[in-house]
Amino acid sequence: MSTKTPVIEVEHVNLGQNGHLVLEDISLTINEHEFHAIIGPNGGGKTTLLKVILGLIRPDSGTVRVMGGTPHEMRVHLGYVPQFRTFDFQFPISVQEMVISGRLGHLTSPFRRFSQEDTDAATEAMETMQITHLKDRPIHDISGGERQRAIIARALAGKPSVLLLDEPTVYVDSPTAVRFYDILSQLRETMTIVLVTHDISALSPDVTNISCVNCRLFTHHDNQITDDMIAGAYPCPVELIAHGVPHRVVPDHDNRVFGGRK
Amino acid sequence: MIEALGFEFFRNALIAGFLASIACGVIGSFVVVKRMAALAGGISHAAFGGIGLGYFLGIDPLAGAAAVALGTSAATAWIRMKAHQHLDTLVGAVWATGMAAGILFIYITPGFAPDLFSYLFGNILLVPRETLLVMAILTAGICGIVAILYPRLVAVTFDEEYASVMDLHPDRIMVILLLLTGLTVVMLIQIVGIILVIALLTLPAATARLFSHSMKELIVGASLLGIVFTTTGIWLSYAFDIPSGATIVIVSACVYFGALPLQSRIMSRRESA
Numbered sequence: 130m131s132t133k134t135p136v137i138e139v140e141h142v143n144l145g146q147n148g149h150l151v152l153e154d155i156s157l158t159i160n161e162h163e164f165h166a167i168i169g170p171n172g173g174g175k176t177t178l179l180k181v182i183l184g185l186i187r188p189d190s191g192t193v194r195v196m197g198g199t200p201h202e203m204r205v206h207l208g209y210v211p212q213f214r215t216f217d218f219q220f221p222i223s224v225q226e227m228v229i230s231g232r233l234g235h236l237t238s239p240f241r242r243f244s245q246e247d248t249d250a251a252t253e254a255m256e257t258m259q260i261t262h263l264k265d266r267p268i269h270d271i272s273g274g275e276r277q278r279a280i281i282a283r284a285l286a287g288k289p290s291v292l293l294l295d296e297p298t299v300y301v302d303s304p305t306a307v308r309f310y311d312i313l314s315q316l317r318e319t320m321t322i323v324l325v326t327h328d329i330s331a332l333s334p335d336v337t338n339i340s341c342v343n344c345r346l347f348t349h350h351d352n353q354i355t356d357d358m359i360a361g362a363y364p365c366p367v368e369l370i371a372h373g374v375p376h377r378v379v380p381d382h383d384n385r386v387f388g389g390r391k
Numbered sequence: 392m393i394e395a396l397g398f399e400f401f402r403n404a405l406i407a408g409f410l411a412s413i414a415c416g417v418i419g420s421f422v423v424v425k426r427m428a429a430l431a432g433g434i435s436h437a438a439f440g441g442i443g444l445g446y447f448l449g450i451d452p453l454a455g456a457a458a459v460a461l462g463t464s465a466a467t468a469w470i471r472m473k474a475h476q477h478l479d480t481l482v483g484a485v486w487a488t489g490m491a492a493g494i495l496f497i498y499i500t501p502g503f504a505p506d507l508f509s510y511l512f513g514n515i516l517l518v519p520r521e522t523l524l525v526m527a528i529l530t531a532g533i534c535g536i537v538a539i540l541y542p543r544l545v546a547v548t549f550d551e552e553y554a555s556v557m558d559l560h561p562d563r564i565m566v567i568l569l570l571l572t573g574l575t576v577v578m579l580i581q582i583v584g585i586i587l588v589i590a591l592l593t594l595p596a597a598t599a600r601l602f603s604h605s606m607k608e609l610i611v612g613a614s615l616l617g618i619v620f621t622t623t624g625i626w627l628s629y630a631f632d633i634p635s636g637a638t639i640v641i642v643s644a645c646v647y648f649g650a651l652p653l654q655s656r657i658m659s660r661r662e663s664a
Binding site: 181185199204205207209211215216217220221223226227230231233235239240242243266270283288305307342 | 424466468540541542543545546548549550552553554555556557559600604605606608609
C-alpha cells in the first residue's frame with residue numbers, strides 16, 4: 130500500500146437545492162483500500178454527497194471521478210447500500226431474488242437472463258452476509274437486522290470495488306451492529322468502503338479516514354475526529370463523551386470536545 | 392344455467408373475462424406493488440375524453456380512448472421523470488379534465504351517443520367476436536413484454552434508485568410499464584367500464600398479494616383470482632339480469648374484504664411456527 134490509487138475524486142463540487150447551498154466547494158479523495166467514514170449532522174449533506182458520487186445527482190459545478198471515469202461509466206464498480214427507511218419491505222420478493230437483482234447491472238442486454246455466474250455471485254454474497262438460510266423467505270418475513278444484511282448482500286452480489294453505505298446501523302441493535310462491523314472489516318480486504326453516518330459512537334475502530342460534512346467538508350487524513358472538525362461541522366456546541374466511543378477515534382488527550390462556530 | 396353456454400354472446404363474455412383477467416393480473420400486480428392505483432384511475436378517466444373525441448370525430452370511440460389513454464400514460468411518465476412531487480394533484484387534474492372533456496365532446500356532437508352507458512360501466516355481454524381477437528393479441532403482447540423485461544420490471548418497481556445505480560434506465564422501464572397500463576385500461580373499458588376499471592386492475596392483485604411471497608406468485612394468483620371473479624360475475628349477472636361490470640366488481644370487493652382478516656391470521660401463524 131505504498132502507492133495510493135485514488136478510487137473516488139471529488140473536486141470543488143457545489144450543489145444547491147431549493148435555493149439553499151447543500152454542498153459548498155467539496156473536495157475529497159478516497160484511495161483504494163480505505164475504510165472512509167463520512168460523518169456530520171443530520172441534514173448536513175452526507176447522503177447528497179453520496180448520491181453525487183454515485184452519479185444520481187449532478188452537481189452544479191465541480192467534477193466527480195470514479196476510478197478515473199465518470200460515475201456513470203464506472204457504476205458497475207460501485208456497490209450502494211441505501212438508507213433502510215427508503216425500502217418497501219411489504220414488496221413480495223424473496224431474499225434470493227432481491228440479492229440476485231444486484232447482478233442486473235452486469236447483464237449486457239435487456240434480453241439476457243441470469244447466468245450461472247450471477248447465481249454464484251448471489252450465493253457468495255448471501256454466504257458473506259450469513260443469510261443463506263433465509264434465501265427463500267420473503268423480505269417482509271425477516272427481522273430488521275436480516276433485512277439490512279440482505280440489502281448489503283445485494284450490493285455485494287455486483288462484486289463492487291467500492292462499497293458505499295448510507296447510515297447502515299440506524300435500525301439495528303448494538304450486538305447486530307458489532308457483528309456488522311466484523312463483516313465490514315472482513316470486506317475491507319477486497320474493497321474500498323465508504324460509510325456515511327451521523328452516529329459517531331457507531332464508528333468502527335477499523336475506520337482509516339474520517340471526513341466531516343456539514344455543507345462544507347472538514348477532513349483529516351487520519352482516523353481521528355479532531356476539535357476543528359467537530360467545531361466546523363457541527364454548528365452548535367457538541368460534547369463528545371468518550372464512553373461508548375471506540376477509543377481510537379477520539380484523541381487520547383481530549384475526551385471532551387466543545388466546539389462552536391466562531 | 393349451463394344452457395347459457397349455448398349462446399355465443401355468453402361464451403364471448405367468458406373468453407373476454409378470461410383475457411382481461413390475465414392482462415389485469417400481470418399489469419395490476421405491478422400497479423399494486425408500485426402504488427400506482429390512483430395513476431391507473433387517472434389514465435382510465437382521461438380515456439373518457441378520448442371516447443367523447445371518438446364520437447365527435449365519428450370514429451370508433453374505443454380508438455379515441457386508446458389514443459388518449461396511451462398519450463396520458465406517456466405524458467404521466469414524462470412528468471414523473473421531471474418533477475417528482477405533486478403527482479397526486481396532477482393525477483386528480485387529469486382525472487377530472489378527461490371526464491369533463493368527454494362530456495363536452497359528447498354534448499357538442501349532434502345526435503345521440505348510443506353506447507355511452509356501456510363505456511362508463513362496461514357490458515361484457517356485448518363483446519363482439521372481432522374484439523376478442525384484438526383482446527387476445529393485446530394480452531399476448533402485454534405478457535410477452537413483461538416476460539422479457541421481468542427481472543428489470545421487478546428491480547425498478549422494488550427500488551428505482553438502485554435500478555439507476557445499476558444503469559437499468561428506470562425512466563424508460565416506467566414509460567413501458569405505464570404504456571402497458573394504458574393498454575390494459577382500454578381493454579378493461581369493454582368489461583367493467585371506465586368508472587370501475589381501477590377495481591378490476593387492483594382488487595385481484597391486492598387480494599393475491601395478501602398471500603404471495605414473490606412477484607411470480609402474485610402475478611399468477613392475481614390472474615387466477617381475476618378469472619374466478621369475472622366468471623362468477625358474468626354468471627350472476629346473467630342469472631339475475633343485473634349489470635355485469637358492477638357485479639364483477641362487487642364479487643371482487645367481497646373476496647378482497649373477506650380475505651383481509653384471514654391474511655393476518657395466516658401471517659401470525661407463520662411467525663409463531
